[in-house]
Amino acid sequence: MVETAPSPFTPGYGRKPVIFGGHREELTDLRAVFDTLDFGENHSVLVSGLRGAGKTSFMTTLEDHARDAGWLVISDDASAGLMGRVMDSTIPTLINDMTPASRARLTSFGVWEFSADIEYVNRHRSVKPQLRSDLTALSSALGTSEGILITIDEVSSGKVRLRELSRFALQISHALRDGAQIMVVFAGVKVSLDALLAEEHTTFLRRSREVEFERLTAPETRRVFAETARVGGRRVEDEALTKLVSLSQGYPYLVQLAGDYAWRNNSTAPTITLADASVAHDKAIRAVESRVISRVYGDLSDVDQKFLDAMAQDDDRTKVADIVKRMGVSDAYVQVYKKRLIDSGYVHAAGHGYVQFSLPYLGAYIRRQLAAEARDGGASGGWDAYPAPDLPS
Ligand SMILES: Nc1ncnc2c1ncn2[C@@H]1O[C@H](COP(=O)(O)OP(=O)(O)OP(=O)(O)O)[C@@H](O)[C@H]1O
Ligand SMILES: [Mg+2]
Incomplete structure (x- = not known):
């Protein structure tokens, strides 16, 4: 039996990466x-x-x-x-x-x-x-x-x-x-x-x-995948590398998660293939949603969340004027929150009068949450229609 090589990738908060990308x-x-x-x-x-x-x-x-x-x-x-x-x-x-x-x-x-x-x-x-x-x-x-x-x-x-x-x-x-x-x-x-x-x-x-x-540059992301795997004793096929780089979008936590899943898919083989990278795709994105993106979103104030909810209605970038309309508040109010979110790094300006999510998959996460809420009958899980009866005294 071939020994399975331990994964050199380090998904997890505060875990020092084997290869440190950027900076x-x-x-x-x-x-x-x-x-x-x-x-x-x-x-x-x-x-x-x-x-x-x-x-x-x-x-x-x-x-x-x-x-x-x-x-x-x-x-x-x-x-x-x-x-x-x-x-x-x-x-x-x-x-x-x-x-x-x-x-x-x-x-x-x-x-x-x-x-x-x-x-x-x-x-x-x-x-x-x-x-x-x-x-x-x-x-x-x-x-x-x-x-x-x-x-x-x-x-x-x-x-x-x-x-x-x-x-x-x-x-x-x-x-x-x-x-x-x-x-x-x-x-x-x-x-x-x-x-x-x-x-x-x-x-x-x-x-x-x-x-x-911020996120790593694309060349640095590629280097982190290739060199981390090499340290662990394996090679990554070119197409697999391309797939891993694009799915991780250079976001360090996602880089480690994706690398780890790809590694584990068939860890006795000498190379990581496109098939391994494809299996990693869905798993990594689901894991990053539950471990990172939900925490990021949960850290925010109600108004910050409403701002992002309003942005999530668009697939790509969002017109600031549309956020004003969707939130039903003044332009000045929206500008204050826009600045806060840009300063925190969640959002960036994307051309004059537009904003876009900085964190990959945050928009998709919110869209999915909102859809689930709508399906389950709102944030209360549909329980508003079934108030608990008073107990007999
Ligand atoms: N420069 C880097 N290159 C590659 N991977 C990295 C790099 N920095 C961190 N990672 C990986 O990213 C993940 C998150 O790292 P870390 O816990 O340092 O983030 P953080 O900014 O401190 O997060 P938080 O704000 O939640 O405390 C870990 O899995 C780590 O191994
Ligand atoms: Mg930290």
């Missing part, structure tokens, strides 16, 4: 900072893009490069309690993983208490604990060619969270001013990052390097 320039520039500590404009980086476009994978890739260069890495997401997690758990663990020589240097800063054999014990109680002093001390204790990478994923625009995040950012900006060698990376959808920039204390982030995730 080479940014990766090269940022990697150079890890080697040289010559930051230029790269002290802070903002990573934005749609769900499943590769933000988390990009950050993981950066973290790996930073660790390889001997940097300390602090990585977390922007959920409640961030400051506490970083100061009480992440930093003590990092300290105990440092070389004895670096740890010995830390003792002189008076920020932490150490045991006789220089293990982290606690914080000094005499000083008010501040992330700023932690970072400054850590940075000084590192060698002259290493720094600290801080990555914060899942920035979202809830008020409380933003306030906490801006306090966190303020501490980082103080540490930067104190001369700490830090690169900080924030990732989220565009509207959330904009909301973060609008907070107090985050003005230093306006000078950030911006990395936007």
